[in-house]
Amino acid sequence: MLILLPPSESKAGRTRGRALDLDRLSLPTLNAHRAEVVAALAEASSRPDAAATLGVSPNLTEEIARNVRLTTAPSVPVADLYTGVLYDALDLPSLDAPARRRANRRVLVVSALFGALRLTDRVPPYRLSMAVNLPGVGPLAGHWRGPLAETLPDLVGRGLIIDCRSSTYAAAWLPQGDLTRRWVQIRVPGATHMAKHTRGLVTRALCQADQDPRAPAGLAEVLAETFRVELHEPASASRPWVLDVYPPA
Numbered sequence: 001m002l003i004l005l006p007p008s009e010s011k012a013g014r015t016r017g018r019a020l021d022l023d024r025l026s027l028p029t030l031n032a033h034r035a036e037v038v039a040a041l042a043e044a045s046s047r048p049d050a051a052a053t054l055g056v057s058p059n060l061t062e063e064i065a066r067n068v069r070l071t072t073a074p075s076v077p078v079a080d081l082y083t084g085v086l087y088d089a090l091d092l093p094s095l096d097a098p099a100r101r102r103a104n105r106r107v108l109v110v111s112a113l114f115g116a117l118r119l120t121d122r123v124p125p126y127r128l129s130m131a132v133n134l135p136g137v138g139p140l141a142g143h144w145r146g147p148l149a150e151t152l153p154d155l156v157g158r159g160l161i162i163d164c165r166s167s168t169y170a171a172a173w174l175p176q177g178d179l180t181r182r183w184v185q186i187r188v189p190g191a192t193h194m195a196k197h198t199r200g201l202v203t204r205a206l207c208q209a210d211q212d213p214r215a216p217a218g219l220a221e222v223l224a225e226t227f228r229v230e231l232h233e234p235a236s237a238s239r240p241w242v243l244d245v246y247p248p249a
Contacts, residue, residue: 001159001212002152003107003203006169008084011125013066017074020124030115033147037113040136041067041128054132063127075122078109085193086164089200092119095207103207108155110169112140115148130168141171148173159212160184160219163240164199175240183240184216194247202227202245216241 020038022031044053045067051058054067066073079092095103109117112130117123133139152173161175161183175183186202188195205226213219220231220243230244 001106001162001206002156003162003206004165005086005107005109005199005203006165007109007111008082008087009127009129010084011081012076012083013125014074014076017076018122019072020070020075020122025114025121025123026118027116027151029151030147033143034114037128037134037137037140037143038070040134041113041126042070044135053135054127055129056127060127063125066125067127070124070126073124075124077119078117078121078123079103079119081123081125082109085196086200086203089197090204090207091200095204098210099208102210103203106207107203108152110148110165110172112144112169115144115172116152130172141168144172149176153179156182158214160214160216161240162186162202162206162219164203174238176238180234180238180240182214182216184219185240185242187242187244188247189244198227198245198247201248216243219243 022034025031025034044050045064047053050064051060054064056064092100092103104119107119109119111117112128112132113126114123128140130140137143156179159182161179163170163183163185186199188198202223205223209222211218211222213222216231220229223229223243223245227248228246232242232244234241
């Protein structure tokens with residue numbers, strides 16, 4: 001099982017700790033592309049028009065300044081880095097040891113800066129969206145599409161792809177071929193803010209479950225123990241199964 005999560009705009013930082021070392025990150029096949037984005041982001045963030053380039057408020061001066069210090073700032077485990085609605089609902093610190101080990105194996109965060117990250121990776125706080133057209137790199141979804149297509153299928157094995165990403169981050173990798181039969185998009189009907197919260201709860205439930213279903217119907221059965229769910233077949237051969245998960249009352 002591979003659970004794909006989006007990152008969060010809000011991130012936690014530290015005042016002490018070792019700096020970013022790309023060679024210590026998982027998925028080393030992404031490192032050349034990571035280095036390109038790190039350098040280009042630092043350069044773009046040092047310019048007067050940085051906020052416009054990054055599509056953020058000019059008031060976010062400290063967050064933009066972080067991007068200039070990517071190679072020297074203290075790094076943070078990804079499990080502690082991302083905050084916000086989804087990650088608050090996931091609540092990794094409160095998982096017991098077996099669930100935390102499953103989270104480390106199953107969860108992958110798709111990142112505009114690093115391509116994809118395991119929870120055990122250590123990176124500095126940054127501000128960058130997959131929607132950005134980064135000078136020197138180009139549209140980030142396009143930058144990552146090839147490298148992720150080469151790297152991520154090997155992580156899936158015979159299991160399911162549980163897709164909790166937003167459309168912005170889904171654009172960086174769409175499963176192809178036989179993988180589409182094991183690709184399940186988590187949809188939260190009629191929700192906006194609650195969608196992130198519910199996807200965090202779904203991820204938590206899957207990390208707590210010792211089952212590892214190999215078919216979409218099996219996934220629906222596992223989650224039906226906690227949520228009201230409805231499974232829909234793919235609209236076409238290239239599209240995912242859709243599992244509607246309704247927010248808890």
